[in-house]
Amino acid sequence: MAKSRIDEALAALKAAGNDGFGARPEVLERLGLDLLHRPALGGQIVARICAIAEPSPRDEGLLDLLGAGLDAARIARENGKVRGQALIDAVEAALELARGQGRMTSAHSLLFAKLWTRNGLPAPAALALQAEEVVPAAGRRASNSAEGDVLLEGLFAELIQQAEGEPLALHHALTESFPAMPPEMRDHVVAYSVGRSDPIHAELACYWLLDPAQHIRLTAAQGLAHRLASAELPGRILASLVVLRSWMPDDAARARVDTILKAAMRKSVAPSTDQVPWTMHSIRASLPDGGGAQSIGIALQSGTQRKMAMLLLKQGQGVKDAYTITCRTARDQKSIVERMTEEVGALTVTSDYVRRAVSIALADGLAQGLPPVPGLIEVVRLCGFAGLRPDVKSTPDLIADLASTRAVQALPPWQHGDLITASEEWWDRHETIASWFEDSDAAHSVLDKARSAKSAESALWKWLETRRDWWARILARAADVLETANHPDATGFAACAMALLEGRDLKKIPVMLDVHEQTIEAWVRDDPDFDPGLTFEELAHEAPAPERKGEVAALLRGTELSVDWLDGYMTGIVIAPKMIMPNQWLPAVLEPVLPRINPSQFQRFMDLLMMRAQTVSDVASVPDQLVATISGRSKKGQAEWWSGFSDAMEKFRSAWPKKGMTKEDRRLFEIVTGGFTSADMTEFAALVGHRQERNLG
Template sequence: MKATKTELIRLAQLVHKDFASGHLSKNARQAVEVLADYQNAAIELLDLALGAATKEDESLIDSLGFLLGQSLEALRFDIESGYRTASELAECVRKRLATASKTGTVSPSTLLFLVQCFGSAKLDIGEELRGVVEHLLEEVSEANADNFNPADLAGLFGFVANLVKEADADPFAIHSALAESSEGVPNEHRGVLATAFLFSGEAAAAEASVGWLLDPAAAVRQALAHALEDAARKGKVTPTMLRRMIAIRNWLPQDSRAALDTAIATARRKGVPPAQWDDVEVRQLTCTGVDGSGAIGVLAHCRNKRKNVLGSLVLKHDFGVRDAWAREGLKTKEIEQTFFEASLMDQFAIRAEFIRTAVGHFLALGHQTGSMPPFGLLRFLEVVGIHSVQPEFISATSLLEMIQDGRVITANQFEQLLAKGSDLVADYAFLDSWFEVGDEVDVVLTGNRATRKKREALIMERVIEPRREWWAQAAAWAAYILNQAGIDERWQPFYAAALAIVQKRPLHEISLMKWVAEQTVMASETRQIAA
């Protein structure tokens, strides 16, 4: 069902209540939840925002922009699930924005704000919109050229100082804010921005500049690495910056390492020692299972310098390290509430060493997919006391070999585990999301009036079989997580399923894969009814 214009404006007004109070709470959450019940409304929200722009209704633009970001994020999820229609809708949004930029009825600042919604959703803006952003920035520059005053050079550094203050001098928060707001900004401009932060004279801003070493564009990474070499010669690279530069060196693609190596060597020659890692106390560390999209979430509660720290990490198959952050100064009750809300889904206690193994694998996966990790990953690792993580891809076979308990499973036990894998659904809620989605599923099932069993068999043959390696990874990581969590967890059926998939056993002999096929057919029927 599509949301009406009146309903979308009502939801935007709900969001505005939170904006007016200075923080997002129940109103914004309610608006997002209601929005999710409708068909994706990205186009409609964009049109409303563009309409509000002609009336200069800033508060409505801000609220609609927030909802647009949520809709674009939902589109990204569908795109990653393989829906061509989602990709087409995202392209329509891009083209609508590009067209709006040519009408002259919407200010450059509003257009840039709406483009930034793609950044908050972690959705690529595409080449056409990048060109639009570059043109808009040139317009703004030309408009202000006649009013230029040399004294205004302090303006940028005043902006940096204000941002540092607003972010409580947290370099990771500073970088996160700038990385999102600079979505679509040409590479050259982002490189200049990073360099400006490096030489701003603000310690937190200089530390934040290191985050641009993880920029998606090689040109930005290399430009900052060269700037860091210059900063090192001038004595502006601090021990903390050097430690972080060393820590992320191997996270970079090969094309960006040489310049960073030179900067590191220069800092060392100047006598800068890398800062020591903080001693931390890990109070609680939990991990989700592997959901149907391939995501694994980690929550951490630690103590650092007598302060509570809450950390979050999201790893994703077919991508790499999707998200990571850590926040200091929370009250114990706030952290307990976060863990309680997380416990409504499957959560398993893990050891810190699991983080090293998992992050190393997903960093290597990011190298394969071309996905750079977020700067917040470094902060998360600092929080949990993981001093060095190197990218290392782990095949499903290698991961299973790391589960030493699996070696004692006999042949008879193995066959029994294969047959009873579907029984796991009563114990683990994350299996409810183990089904296939996307255009490949629709091709097989849309209009297919065969019996349910035949449709399930077709799904196994045409959809799951081509993704055998993906499902081997998902089952192997589920087994590894549960094995790490303790003896009470049922890791063995996942282990058996993963091993059977790797051994090329027919999928119909693996009850867990039969469950995936059954779930896929059921989910498809539900979507068709909803549509």
């Protein structure tokens, strides 16, 4: 079974093609989550790769699949989910087994080393080759260590050529191979490189000063000290060190850099900058997602050369990624900018905003002992962000610094309240809001312990009280983006951030209702086989066995829901002009039911819901049928139907944009808000049919 699942994953990857921005990343993300839920599959992928005597590009699918799993595991671990570490442990155990059985060659070690490095994970000891696998015996003789350096000279010459003289590309090539090197060799390679007189090696040392491993940072710092003593430390590198030392954790490596700077002052060696920054044409920044991650893209140009500088900042984690993409044409560059806008709702911001956001992220990372990724050096250099240093900001500080905060403070209390209330409409304008939920083990544990839907809701509200600062900070960061982009929602985000810290009842902050609801959704949907992006039609496409009489009623028994309410609720969902996704409407149905049904019945219940959704959609299109299906119920049943329909219309009011509403839609809402009567039945059905006709085009 596991083998066939891997084969299915490989087939899905093959079908997706190689478009870096198309279906392939989406497929990899889904497959990564699958591995996260089934860690044993990760070990089996390792076994498959090690069974290939000479891995080739044809095996790219297996490597991509494992890489997707490692990426998902890293993110899960950062977000407080034990499941992430479980997958990493399973994969590393498989590596140790393969090494012990002699099935892992040096080629395999290098492939795995690249995967671990690219996914920002510390490599396991099982990947390190033995000295005899790397350097011939002659190169290891203490009496003739120069032969080993000759080998390194050849290695560097080849890598520099492959990197086309780019220090960062050379750094990537070397660090990707580090996990496969014996530990003592890594330090030797760094020391050897930094000691070389070529300018590229001095620049390489700067990147190693930001290595996650403290011993690598220290070795690089010691090498730079030797260069200064030999008068081989360029002034521009010295200028970089003045700033870089503030990006480093407070340890022996940073102390060594401080010693270098003091020695340079005594020697009257002056820092100098001789690099001209590139021109920034446009800058886009996303709102932070629920995990605190934010993407920033900067379009750069120097003469005929174009690049996109990309940054990933994460709350509490720092600068998680920083790199550049070479663009062949202006159209390529524009395409990346447009994708950011379309896919993550990125907004136009300024260079001052980027400096501010990165400075705060630097401080976030250092608070955890984490330096930024080395690629930040190149991004800062190209953008001309001279003197960029960490800036420690508490959440109250972030809020106080916003112009939007001052605007809110100048408003009368009732307008302040209106801004907070308006947050219920944000998800309609900002796609990122859909990711605002708690997905940690701590949150899920609270829900797991609940004995009923109501107790789960209450327990989650209580737990969210401990997360006020986190969400206030998310809101403040989002407000900063919106304010910079001159978006009218900036004051609302600032108002909600203030309300969280001021202790306002969480239930009276609509966006926190979204967080609460979506957290329960995430808990319910914590299943790799659940696809939240499916439409009603897709979910009902391969309908299982037809519903048996009374089957849904039996599953609803013991809850406050009825079949009549469910049909009305679903009718209100399917006729909305703006599609309401299952992950938005399902919780109201699932929360009361899940604690009361056997887990083995869950899939059947989902199947029944989707079949009913399709049925009510069909009925809503034919007024006479809708009249018949409502009037054919008992008086109590009719009241329940109207209640369900009203609940859906009220809950998803933002799915009816004012600009697109017709006079028939407005009349429909008048009937809903005014209370149903039998006299309204025919008109009501006609209005629903009219809306369905417009929806279906």
